[in-house]
Amino acid sequence: MKKIEIFSIKFDNLTMEEALEKIHGFVVLPYSEFIVRAQKDKEFKEILNRADFCLCESRGLYLVAKFVGKPLKSNICGVELITALNKKLKIKNLKLFLYGATANVVKRVADNFGETVIGFEHGYQEEAGVIDKINLLKPDVLLVGLGSPKQEEFIYRHLKDMPSVKLAIGVGGAFDFISGRIKRAPAPMQKAGLEWLWRFLLEPSRIKRIYTGVLGLIFLALKEKIKTRLAL
Numbered sequence: 232m233k234k235i236e237i238f239s240i241k242f243d244n245l246t247m248e249e250a251l252e253k254i255h256g257f258v259v260l261p262y263s264e265f266i267v268r269a270q271k272d273k274e275f276k277e278i279l280n281r282a283d284f285c286l287c288e289s290r291g292l293y294l295v296a297k298f299v300g301k302p303l304k305s306n307i308c309g310v311e312l313i314t315a316l317n318k319k320l321k322i323k324n325l326k327l328f329l330y331g332a333t334a335n336v337v338k339r340v341a342d343n344f345g346e347t348v349i350g351f352e353h354g355y356q357e358e359a360g361v362i363d364k365i366n367l368l369k370p371d372v373l374l375v376g377l378g379s380p381k382q383e384e385f386i387y388r389h390l391k392d393m394p395s396v397k398l399a400i401g402v403g404g405a406f407d408f409i410s411g412r413i414k415r416a417p418a419p420m421q422k423a424g425l426e427w428l429w430r431f432l433l434e435p436s437r438i439k440r441i442y443t444g445v446l447g448l449i450f451l452a453l454k455e456k457i458k459t460r461l462a463l
């Protein structure tokens with residue numbers, strides 16, 4: 232299927248149902264900060280564009296894509312994707328490994344996800360030991376919540392070293408939400424693309440990251456809009 236290029240990143244245009252049906256291999260879930268980083272970091276851009284599937288994670292990015300004339304069918308919220316994926320794995324009797332977040336958080340996600348989880352490890356340790364454990368347990372699916380770009384770099388470099396894994400997804404802070412450590416924004420705020428504002432209210436220390444992601448994306452969108460207007 233043809234990808235849609237938005238700010239030099241090639242996205243797969245899928246609904247949640249289609250994504251659940253199709254995804255395999257290396258999956259990335261970019262939101263605004265990814266796009267801003269990718270403009271400056273060539274290697275990161277390469278990694279995103281080499282993923283098997285690239286799905287627009289945030290509502291804000293979805294709205295901006297529409298604004299610049301590259302509408303996508305939907306944004307695919309990471310928390311919702313992996314929760315639905317877990318249910319699907321249960322039916323198919325496939326096994327899941329969780330890697331990332333603090334020990335307490337990842338354990339709570341494992342408890343929440345139930346019997347599909349064959350193993351889990353926190354994200355503040357040497358990678359080599361985790362890869363060994365994954366190869367010992369042989370999960371079908373790997374969710375990596377190390378934050379970006381660490382999680383994408385990890386999957387990109389090591390997926391080939393973990394042959395049982397047929398699907399690996401970089402999930403950012405999704406484990407923090409599923410464990411209940413951080414509450415998700417109210418639905419109307421999510422729909423309006425204001426999840427970043429909610430995140431700021433809960434964790435004001437993230438101001439610099441939010442500022443870079445949100446303003447950076449708005450700046451890119453305006454630049455693109457002017458460029459297309461001038462080309463007319």
Ligand code: UDP
Pocket residue numbers: 331332333353354355376377378379402403404405406407
């Ligand atoms: N994290 C981790 N190891 C690290 C750094 C971060 O496991 O060395 C985890 C962190 O605990 C959190 C997740 O990565 O659960 C996402 O981190 P962050 O909030 O920085 O990223 P974002 O949610 O913006 O992707």
